[in-house]
Amino acid sequence: MLSLSCADPWPEGSVGLEEEVVTAAAQAEERDGVSNNSSISSCCSSVNLDDSLTSLQWLQEFSILGANVPQQAHHQPHLLGHQQLGSDSPASPLAGDPASIGMPLTPGKPTAAAYSRIQSLPGIVAHGHCPDEVDYKTNAHIKPPYSYATLICMAMQASKKSKITLSCIYKWITDNFCYYRHADPTWQNSIRHNLSLNKCFIKVPRQKDEPGKGGFWKIDPQYAERLLSGAYKKRRMPPVQINPALQNRLMVNLQSQSRSPCSPTVGPIGLNVNPESQRLLREFEEATGADQNWDPHLAEGTMLGSWPVVRGRNGHKRKLGSRNGATKAPRRSSSPLLSMDEQKEIGPLKGDFDWDALLDSALSGELSLEEGEPLSPIMKDEDLTVRGTHISPIEAPAGTADIHVLVETQRSNDVSDLDEETFLATAFLESPWPEEEEQARSDFLCSSTVNLDQLFDLGDSLGDPSSRIDSLL
DNA sequence: TACTGTTTAAGGAGTT
DNA sequence: AACTCCTTAAACAGTA
Numbered sequence: 035m036l037s038l039s040c041a042d043p044w045p046e047g048s049v050g051l052e053e054e055v056v057t058a059a060a061q062a063e064e065r066d067g068v069s070n071n072s073s074i075s076s077c078c079s080s081v082n083l084d085d086s087l088t089s090l091q092w093l094q095e096f097s098i099l100g101a102n103v104p105q106q107a108h109h110q111p112h113l114l115g116h117q118q119l120g121s122d123s124p125a126s127p128l129a130g131d132p133a134s135i136g137m138p139l140t141p142g143k144p145t146a147a148a149y150s151r152i153q154s155l156p157g158i159v160a161h162g163h164c165p166d167e168v169d170y171k172t173n174a175h176i177k178p179p180y181s182y183a184t185l186i187c188m189a190m191q192a193s194k195k196s197k198i199t200l201s202c203i204y205k206w207i208t209d210n211f212c213y214y215r216h217a218d219p220t221w222q223n224s225i226r227h228n229l230s231l232n233k234c235f236i237k238v239p240r241q242k243d244e245p246g247k248g249g250f251w252k253i254d255p256q257y258a259e260r261l262l263s264g265a266y267k268k269r270r271m272p273p274v275q276i277n278p279a280l281q282n283r284l285m286v287n288l289q290s291q292s293r294s295p296c297s298p299t300v301g302p303i304g305l306n307v308n309p310e311s312q313r314l315l316r317e318f319e320e321a322t323g324a325d326q327n328w329d330p331h332l333a334e335g336t337m338l339g340s341w342p343v344v345r346g347r348n349g350h351k352r353k354l355g356s357r358n359g360a361t362k363a364p365r366r367s368s369s370p371l372l373s374m375d376e377q378k379e380i381g382p383l384k385g386d387f388d389w390d391a392l393l394d395s396a397l398s399g400e401l402s403l404e405e406g407e408p409l410s411p412i413m414k415d416e417d418l419t420v421r422g423t424h425i426s427p428i429e430a431p432a433g434t435a436d437i438h439v440l441v442e443t444q445r446s447n448d449v450s451d452l453d454e455e456t457f458l459a460t461a462f463l464e465s466p467w468p469e470e471e472e473q474a475r476s477d478f479l480c481s482s483t484v485n486l487d488q489l490f491d492l493g494d495s496l497g498d499p500s501s502r503i504d505s506l507l
Numbered sequence: 508t509a510c511t512g513t514t515t516a517a518g519g520a521g522t523t
Numbered sequence: 524a525a526c527t528c529c530t531t532a533a534a535c536a537g538t539a
Contacts, residue, residue, distance in 0.1 A: 181528085181529065181530085182529080182530075183528095183529085200510085200511065200512085201510085201511090220531070220532070221530095221531090223531080223532075223533085224529090224530060224531065224532090226511070226512060226513085227512090227513085227514090227530085227531085227532095228529090228530095229512080230512060230513050230514075231513085231514085237512080245539085246539080247509090247510060247511065247538070247539050248510070248511045248512075248538085248539090249511085249512085
């Protein structure tokens with residue numbers, strides 16, 4: 035089974051088999067007596083070992099972390115097997131989890147604007163942040179700007195399966211968004227709440243002969259229809275939120291460094307925040323003006339001291355109730371989540387993601403759609419909208435490397451907010467390119483400073499977007 | 508016992 | 524202002 039999950043657990047076109055495989059895996063779990071009590075941490079430490087192969091990684095490297103992230107793993111997919119045999123790897127998410135092992139988080143491109151650089155600093159509250167500038171997979175401090183429904187959709191679509199278990203959704207989220215690995219596990223409650231309440235999610239009960247806990251979930255085809263018909267209104271992304279579980283440590287770290295600003299130090303959690311970063315931080319705060327109210331002496335009150343006055347979206351206060359352990363001990367995200375079958379099931383979730391295929395399959399009525407309910411082929415318009423910005427169509431130069439984002443954006447024209455959000459969120463989840471193309475792609479990427487921010491920031495140059503694309507190429 | 512799933516409630520923010 | 528969306532919290536029941 036290990037080799038199955040390593041090699042190609044859910045090969046293309048295996049959708050029809052997945053339920054059987056899941057069932058078989060679940061039965062194997064039963065046979066092996068594998069309990070669900072392995073913590074998600076330990077689960078991740080093993081399951082995540084192949085995360086270096088996921089698409090998240092390549093895009094993160096691609097965008098801002100290119101110089102900082104070990105790359106050999108996704109250049110050497112054959113290492114996967116070894117990793118899964120138990121040896122830990124620095125490329126694994128947890129190994130790369132700054133909150134876990136103190137991986138230094140350094141600012142992004144040194145030549146980028148202070149704004150962009152600041153985004154990559156841990157624990158920065160920044161309205162209007164650029165999601166693609168934040169390494170959500172390793173940054174445990176910034177809450178991903180995706181709604182829970184979006185996260186669920188992402189997990190479901192990443193799975194390429196018609197149905198997915200709750201624990202797999204948890205797993206995918208924690209695998210791909212470091213924030214949730216360290217966040218109060220109440221987010222799982224929200225996930226469940228979303229699944230139950232949101233009409234777009236359908237529960238698929240486990241069959242009698244399907245061992246395991248809980249049922250499966252899938253996306254309602256009607257909802258998919260709505261997604262693609264643009265029935266949903268656009269909503270603004272919430273501001274970045276800092277993970278309260280990590281913020282205190284971060285604060286201590288920064289404070290300790292502020293006492294000796296001339297010597298970059300590694301704080302209690304191993305976060306490098308050197309004087310340059312602190313300077314950038316101040317730059318950012320000053321540049322963002324009064325709403326940030328930055329004051330070197332009151333920094334705690336702005337971005338580092340906003341907890342435990344938990345701030346929801348846009349910083350409004352939330353009730354804390356008894357969440358600080360006064361009554362019910364909250365479950366931690368390290369609580370056991372996955373059974374063996376789910377770990378096997380989750381394997382393909384990690385970056386085995388192809389939006390082309392997903393959309394194609396969706397449009398042809400596959401994916402989670404019921405038979406006879408094909409999606410409307412509506413994506414043939416000339417215009418496209420990227421997060422509220424109207425953009426003229428851009429022809430991808432023939433024979434050049436795919437501009438996946440643009441292509442997908444065109445195809446996603448007129449999609450709903452959630453779908454768009456999901457698209458934006460999952461665009462960087464696309465599976466790694468085939469090996470034979472990788473070098474050429476790498477060359478392209480290396481020779482270009484393009485990142486998603488640039489691609490999605492085309493609204494800045496509506497006058498001549500194609501010229502901007504040309505400049506990117 | 509822990510996990511899963513449902514339901515209710517409340518509050519904030521964006522949209523109409 | 525009303526509506527909708529989203530998040531968070533919590534209680535409760537069912538289940539493995």
